[in-house]
Amino acid sequence: MSTTQIHVTGGGDYLVNIGRGMLADPEPFFGPIFGPAVNKVLIIHPPTMGAIANKLREQLMGEREVLLAEVPDAENAKRVEVAAFCWQVLGQADFTRSDAIIGLGGGAVTDLAGFVAATWLRGVKLIQVPTTVLAMVDASVGGKTGINTAEGKNLVGSFYAPHAVVCDLDVLEKLPRNELLAGFAEVVKCGFIAEPEILDILEADVDVATDPTSTEFQRLIELSVGIKARVVSEDFTEQGQREILNYGHTLGHAIEHAERYTWRHGAAISIGMVFAAELSRMTQNLPDEVVDRHRRILESLTLPTTYGAEAWEHLLTTMKRDKKARGSMLRFVVLRDIGQPTILNVPDTSILFTAYQELTA
Template sequence: MTDARDITEIAVAGLDPYTVTVGYGLRHRLAEQLGEGVAKVLIVHPPTLARAAEELRESLADRYQVLLAEVPDAEAAKRVEVASFCWQILGQADFTRSDAVIGFGGGAVTDLAGFVAATWLRGVKLVQVPTTVLGMVDAAVGGKTGINTAEGKNLVGAFYAPAAVVADLDTISSLGRNEVLAGFAEIVKCGFIAEPEILDLLEADVDGTTDPASDAFRRVVELSIGVKARVVGQDFKESGLREILNYGHTLGHAIEHAERYQWRHGAAVSIGMVYAAELSRLAGRLPDAVVERHRAILESLTLPTSYPAGRWQTLLSTMRRDKKARGAMLRFIVLDDVARPTVLQAPDESLLFAAYQEIAS
């Protein structure tokens, strides 16, 4: 097993470069990431991490004035009312541009904390401390921040780079098995769009690779972070290459909306990836074997690969409001093969429906 003292640093390039640090026990070294000049810190956290957030506050209290903002769990945190609650705390504590926000939680919390940091005084320092698999490999890395509206997911937000991301692998050990597996949807995505080694590791030993104590687990987490770091370092504002990170997300986000955000993100993206693979196959791009490989790997992780047949029109309506749409033209990330993603623009509606029939239950 990897020595607990080992630290991996993954650089994210761009106009505001930063580092993703991966290792054990890192959240207690946050002062190094906050740097000089910071006087006040707001830690945004969910109720499930109240005790850990208080421990984090105590570890920083000798250097900073530290406040806590407890926000709802999961997608319920990503509402304008919750962002306003955080802004109120910042205002009442007289936070200035030299102060900092820490996002301490899963992907929804880091999305919210990033949006709060980006919008307070048009930008204060942000350090992300993701505590879930999803947060580490996806949400906390890349500078996408946002909240949801009644019309869809992440429709309000900002591109805002953190000063640092601290991926403390110790935080994963307390997660339930289902939450770990749900986070693996984004890892599988990275395997299909860029890093086939991830797929090979899962196929060779799915139980070992999903065990947070294993070297294989750390390996796929670091490979996935590396994929995102390379992509966003070249295309921070999603003007081109970064779109490939949305593989499986167009239908996935529509499913989350249809389920009123009661589903785990990974479950929705899992179905979305199988749909995108079927769309790729029906468009004459992807071999049958790669489509079946999607199903086999995702089902080995006990993730869903189908969705009710009668929901298509609702999902299509939501997809038309997706951020990746251009006017009335839908756009999907599809595959020509493993590690060969591309964009399918304005596919015929009959093709979209036919692909949905392949995943309909």
């Protein structure tokens, strides 16, 4: 099967491989990264990926020892106790700096695996194998790793680029439909901040565009990864342009915190993007039709676009702890128009409340 390779240079120099059938014959993608120095590999995976993890282990065994570490599903994986469990496995198996870790799973698992790889012996080889749309287009690319705390999402972490990313679209065919669609929030984000073709493909036929076997689906994944690769290659540690990738995320992360991480990331980011669009209308004169287009596309993906009025004070408190804040100044990615993102510093939260009122059902 043909494979598209997207080159990323931010924080390292690696390829994102996008195609089908790669996990059926993994050695060509993993072997060159491992090389002769890697004697041990740890595959970190959630329970739902147990069968794939076992098969991958069998295929990679031979000259190297391959171990498995099963971690909780979704955001429950991103806890310091889980990271400590992984460190324990690595220590008891005598993993050295020349060995490797594979993150096999969704965005939470790739975040965790990246954090563990970054911190074990101050950095070991890492290959990310994302198994959800969200992880493919966002979490596995760019080197942001981290875990959550009681105070907020991703407040503890590091920038640590993988040595390769393997996006096998075949694994998405058995993904529950609601999880598949939730991942498309990050795809839509890429459309609004940088690539209108994404929006056009979704609007032409949303069912075809979200069918993992279609050429349109692969095109959307490639476009989204391409945008992230370009941005992180220019700004790996988020000192400038990389902030645009946080469109919709400031409020979205606060909603995830309010919901005790029981919501899918894409659902929260969907609401966050509508909020950012309303804020953009108020402060950047974003055209009404672009704001309406946010709602129309997200709702076609069955993603939420409203949230409760009573939650505002809690959300505001959480947003003030957001890692993008500077002192007491809240910062938001907003749009002047499609493909024209900018940063808005907000000294007066009253304007945020006014924009939030447009989200309340």
